[in-house]
Amino acid sequence: MVQFAFLDWFWIILFLIIMVSCGFLFYRMGKRSESDFFLAGRGLPWWLPASSVYATHTATDTPMWVTGVIYKYGLSGLWYTFFSGWCAISAFVSTRIFRRSLAYTQAEWQSLRFGGLGSELLRGWVAGWQVFMNMFILGWVSIAMGKVCHYAFNWPNWIGLILFSSICSIYVLAAGYWGVVMADFQQGFIALAVIVIASIWGIVAIGGPSEIIHKLNSMGETWRLNPFHFTGFLKGDFPFLWFFTMLFIAILGGLGMGTSIDWYTESQRIQSSKTVKDASYSIWAGTALVLVRNAIWAAAILAFFVTFPNIVSVKDYELGWFRLSFESLPVGMVGFFFAAILAIHLSTISTQLNLGALYATRDIYHHYINPEASEKRLVWVGRISTLIILLGSFLYGLMMENITEWLIFALWIMAAGVWLPNILQVIWWRFNSWGYLSSWIASLGFSWLIVWILPEFGVIPDLPDYLQFWSLLILGCLVFIPVTFLTKPENMDHLVKYYVMSRPIGWWKPVRKEAEKRGLI
């Protein structure tokens, strides 16, 4: 349990007041229309969505996740966190294409890219999936906060889980995305400042960088300083094939939409940007900050490792960065540090609440239930959806135990079978809605089979995660490729309209020729 002085509580309460006041300051802007409540009227300069990308992807569970992999693998663990590198190519390919489509959501994009019944099924499927996923993400982020509060105050996990998400929902309910993005800007600034200060403080407290290196040398653990320390091609904890798989997924994934779970969050930031250029720069810069932040954490976690080198339990060393900071910062700064933890927590919670509500409102209510709804009604539906997603997240949060295991499963194993279709839908005109839909259904089934069910019954051995990825990718191909060729291509009129508006990259020659023939380009 951490001791808090008056000054510590002062920082925490001041921070909460500032954040909640965002909801009141931007209340009028958020309630103007559906576009304002969910996309801030599509008028943001690049640095605002960029700060939101950074703040959103700095969640309470993120330092645990980064600590987990760096403590275990040394600096090689940085590659585990490099999945956000998909934005390197996405910023200049799929971001540009998606921004030009103007779709509010990825689900809406499906109905622009594909046509007919298949596109409607996909829109409903992706929307429903995203409502579920946002509750799920909120659950795992909130339970991480529960664990931090348990460590800091000895509260039961459920108090930390519910309390701060509920406070956050005040400004999300009031001002929608305006509140989210404006609070994110402040939260991102506070979080980055505190991550730098707390990490340097922790490093200095154990004797400085030279002491870290000296201790690693004397412990015979120098390999931890090498980010390319492979344990073989296929064998060991960090084989080359795993590294190759991660780079392959992260970098080429930027050609597609939805290749990373973060795409869905980023797509909202892309559409809230003022121009195509602002969208590209926001995604690139926000992700660059995420990677720099991971690097700062990595240095601090090495300091934690040399101080506490023999922790075996994942649950214990996952809290390493928090422990290093809580135990080394002076009185008064501890409260400021906790305010920063709240900042990183609230920025993620607010984003996922608004994003889940966006899919529920735009794709389910507005499109399927009440297409003629007024702007006022849509904003209210957005608020009610936000509340329902918040309550759902409490249930999921209470069901989760081991954060790292769930993150690996949800981040890429569960999406492995749709990784290639997510790219094909962007770059190949012939890929149709039935092919894409079949890949989703196959992926969900195969991922549970390969990761959980078959190993449990001893049918296959427990595969390392990179082999699970390749297995799921190949199994998925066996389903969606035949389905695509056995069903008709999309309607040419629909494809031409999409092509002229979005100008996708890749194999679009027949559609381009048709557009030229019609004098549209």
Place this chain on the structure above:
Amino acid sequence: MSLIKRKWTAKEAEEWTKEDLIACIISPLAYITLMLGVVFSFLLLWYGFVILLAGIALTLLLYFVINPKLSKISTEYEKKQKEYLENLEKIVKWEDMK
């Protein structure tokens, strides 16, 4: 003809060109060098500062290569955005279904 095109017409900017490819190659390299440069710099290792400087240089190069083209695409696209948004609202209200 220069290696990197800096002046674009609207029609040229709409196409996918070698500048996009160059940006897609530089961009991940910039990310990797920034990330590794920062962690080694925090550990006060000399090569960390060298890698970090390389990362910053790559970022500036990326901007130099892609900014003129992105600016042109953005300017042209904004002229058509209103019409596209109206079409989007028709789709959500089932008025534009075929």
